[in-house]
Every structure is written in C-alpha cells, then in structure tokens.
Amino acid sequence: MFQGSIVAMVTPMSRDGDVDEAALASLVEFHVENGTDAIVAVGTTGESATLDPEEHCQVIGRIVDLVGSRVPVIGGTGANSTREAIHLTAMAKDAGVDACLLVTPYYNKPTQQGLFQHFKAIADAVDIPQILYNVPGRTACDMLPDVVEELSRVDNIIGIKEASGELARFGELVSRCGPGFDVLSGEDHLALQGMLAGARGVISVTANVAPAAVHEMCALALDGDFEGAGRVDERLRDLHAAMFFESNPIPAKWALQDMGMIQDGIRLPLTPLSEIYHERVRAALHSAERVSV
Numbered sequence: 001m002f003q004g005s006i007v008a009m010v011t012p013m014s015r016d017g018d019v020d021e022a023a024l025a026s027l028v029e030f031h032v033e034n035g036t037d038a039i040v041a042v043g044t045t046g047e048s049a050t051l052d053p054e055e056h057c058q059v060i061g062r063i064v065d066l067v068g069s070r071v072p073v074i075g076g077t078g079a080n081s082t083r084e085a086i087h088l089t090a091m092a093k094d095a096g097v098d099a100c101l102l103v104t105p106y107y108n109k110p111t112q113q114g115l116f117q118h119f120k121a122i123a124d125a126v127d128i129p130q131i132l133y134n135v136p137g138r139t140a141c142d143m144l145p146d147v148v149e150e151l152s153r154v155d156n157i158i159g160i161k162e163a164s165g166e167l168a169r170f171g172e173l174v175s176r177c178g179p180g181f182d183v184l185s186g187e188d189h190l191a192l193q194g195m196l197a198g199a200r201g202v203i204s205v206t207a208n209v210a211p212a213a214v215h216e217m218c219a220l221a222l223d224g225d226f227e228g229a230g231r232v233d234e235r236l237r238d239l240h241a242a243m244f245f246e247s248n249p250i251p252a253k254w255a256l257q258d259m260g261m262i263q264d265g266i267r268l269p270l271t272p273l274s275e276i277y278h279e280r281v282r283a284a285l286h287s288a289e290r291v292s293v
Contacts, residue, residue: 004037013265043076
C-alpha cells in the first residue's frame with residue numbers, strides 16, 4: 001500500500017517557535033514536485049514531542065489540505081499513552097489522512113504483551129490503516145518480530161517502519177509477515193539494503209533535503225535495478241550521515257534553512273545545529289546535488 005520515498009517532513013517554524021504556514025505550503029510543493037511518494041506529517045522529525053495536541057492535529061490537517069490527494073499523507077499519531085494515541089489517531093482520521101504512523105510507547109518500557117495490547121487497542125478503536133514504528137534508540141523499547149507478526153494479522157495494521165538498526169530484521173519481517181504487510185526502513189543508511197531484503201521503501205529524513213534523489217534510489221530498487229540504486233545511494237551516503245550529526249531534526253532543519261526554504265525556528269529542548277557542523281552539512285548537500293536523477 002505504501003512504498004518508495006516517504007518523507008518524514010519537518011515542521012517549519014519561525015524564530016519564536018510558531019508554525020510557519022507559508023513555509024509549510026512551500027515544503028509540500030517541493031516534495032510533490034520532486035517525486036516524494038508520500039508524506040509523514042508530524043512524526044518524530046516533525047517535532048511531535050513539542051507540538052501540543054491542538055497544533056499537532058492542525059498541522060496534519062493543513063498538510064492534508066495542501067497535498068489535495070496528490071500523494072498519500074500519513075499522520076504521526078503515536079504516544080506513550082494508549083488513550084492519547086487513540087485520540088490523536090481519531091483526529092488524524094477526521095482530518096483526512098490516508099494512514100497513521102504509531103511509534104512504540106517511549107519511557108514506559110512496556111512488555112512485549114503490553115506492546116501488542118497497545119497497538120491492538122488503537123487498531124480496534126480507529127478504523128484507518130496503521131503503520132507500526134519501531135525505534136528502540138529513541139524509545140528504549142524494541143518491538144520484536146514475534147509481536148510484529150501477530151499484529152500483522154490485524155486487518156488495519158498494514159506495515160512497519162523498522163529502525164532497530166538490525167539489517168537482518170528486514171528479511172525476517174518480510175518473511176514472517178507476508179507480502180500484504182509493508183516493511184519500510186526507518187533509517188536512510190539501511191534503506192537500500194532493506195529493499196534488497198524485501199522492504200518496500202524508506203520513511204526518510206534525507207528526503208527532506210534531497211527528495212528527488214531519494215525517490216530515484218527507491219524507484220530503481222523497486223524496479224530491481226539495484227546497481228543503479230546503489231550508484232545514487234553512494235552519492236547520498238555523506239548526507240545520510242550528516243542528517244544525524246546532532247539529534248534529528250536539528251541537521252535537517254538547518255540544511256533547509258541554508259537552502260533558503262525555512263526559517264531557523266526549532267523548539268526547545270532542541271537547539272539549532274552547532275556551528276562546528278555547518279560546513280560538513282553544507283558539503284554533504286553539495287555532494288548529493290551531484291546525483292543524476
């Protein structure tokens with residue numbers, strides 16, 4: 001159902017931290033024009049942790065309106081409270097999203113059975129396609145393949161963004177969950193290897209700043225041209241790394257600011273990119289610009 005280059009889009013802000021509506025509209029057009037296959041609205045990269053619930057839903061709804069059905073929109077609606085996740089997911093459905101992305105509960109450190117019950121409760125409560133998101137490096141919670149396989153049998157749980165950092169997970173999840181369940185890389189630097197193992201694409205941070213190139217890499221890989229995809233991906237390697245010099249979305253927002261696309265707003269406790277990384281991010285951007293797409 002979802003494949004290719006799916007951008008985890010930043011939420012542009014003014015210096016005082018307010019959402020920048022004009023820049024939001026520009027970013028949506030940037031992605032549509034450059035081949036991005038779907039947009040994640042207000043995920044981790046969109047600073048979901050620091051938008052209040054009303055803003056969260058307003059930004060998702062605004063992106064849905066701006067996209068106008070040209071590409072799918074996936075609302076980031078995860079929370080470490082099951083009730084809050086259900087509330088956000090219902091509001092995103094009302095806003096018109098095509099699916100929701102739900103991160104594993106952070107800080108609580110639930111058991112594997114707790115994870116199953118959490119996601120099953122959300123799926124039962126809100127009838128919309130839902131994509132699981134496993135990112136233990138941020139949540140201190142690793143959802144294991146046994147639980148993912150069990151959840152894949154729930155009708156409206158249709159995929160997973162897998163960001164455990166374990167390359168072998170991709171093949172295992174593809175094998176265990178079957179062809180109707182979309183396995184997506186949650187890490188740009190593993191996206192191509194993941195697709196070699198049967199994943200269907202990537203929910204990408206790098207696509208914020210190089211959407212055409214990430215789309216081309218995914219399209220080539222999905223067409224079976226892994227040699228061509230590898231050539232594109234090799235040119236993106238420095239940029240993949242640069243997007244994580246400091247906590248995401250700090251480098252992505254600085255890069256977009258340097259490209260003249262957004263202001264320098266970011267909400268505490270995140271801060272602007274440290275000056276020591278400016279030239280390194282800029283060099284990675286210039287390297288990626290040489291990708292032929």
